[in-house]
Amino acid sequence: MLLALGVLAALAAGVLYSVGVTLQSVEARQAPDEESLKLSLIRRLATRRRWLGGTGCVLAGWAAQATALTLVPITIVQPALAVSVVALLFISVRFFGETARRSEVVAALAIVVGVGGLVVGSPVQSSTHAAPLPLALGMGVLGAVALAPYALRGHHRFGALARSARGWPTHGPASARRSWPTAYPRARGLPRRCGSELRRPPAAWAC
Secondary structure, eight states, X not given: OHHHHHXXXXXXXXXXXXXXXHHHHHHHTTSOGGGTTSHHHHHHHTTOHHHHHXXXXXXXXXXXXXXXXXXXXXXXXXXXXXXXXXHHHHHHXXXXXXXXXXXXXXXHHHHHHHHHHHHHTXXXXXXXXXXXXXXXHHHHHHXXXXXXXXXXXXXXXXXXXXXXXXTHHHHHHHHHHHHHHHHOGGGTTHHHHHHXXXXXXXXXXXX
16 A cells, blocks of 8 residues: 555655646746746746646655655656656647657557556665765755756857757757757758768778
8 A cells, every 4th residue: 555655655756746847947048048048037937827836746756756755665666757758748739739659659668567567676775875985976966967067058059058958848859959060060960961971982982
């Protein structure tokens, strides 16, 4: 019984995270580009009902995840959160008109099967904690990754990629295809050039 409740709480957390991130992303995309990675963007979003609703979903997801961790091992809870990817796939297709490719559907099904397998073969819950040094090193790496966007925000290429990533949940690969040539102008036309080279004899390839 506790296992079932814990798994349901973990799955609910994954779905809540997906809905929350989607709502926040849709609202953030409407902000001016010059406010990206600035406090003025937070001030603007803090007054938007849709962004606040997304924040509420994320907070509810945290609560559901914490509840799940009290009921089942972390080795089940963390993989179960991957269902958020499945939820995002459904949201993008159902509400934003994206087309799900076969590989994406197969990957989503693999996540579902994998989580189910973990539940069936779940280990016994333990209260043992990691040693202080590995835990500190792991948290330090995560902290560095979280702070990296603020350290790199003045770089022109990073700014273009950040604007592309901001619209990924709602525009997916289409947004990346529009922004990638802007961030890397030398790559513009590369597929076309390489395609023409491949039609020539191998000795004459230049791409």
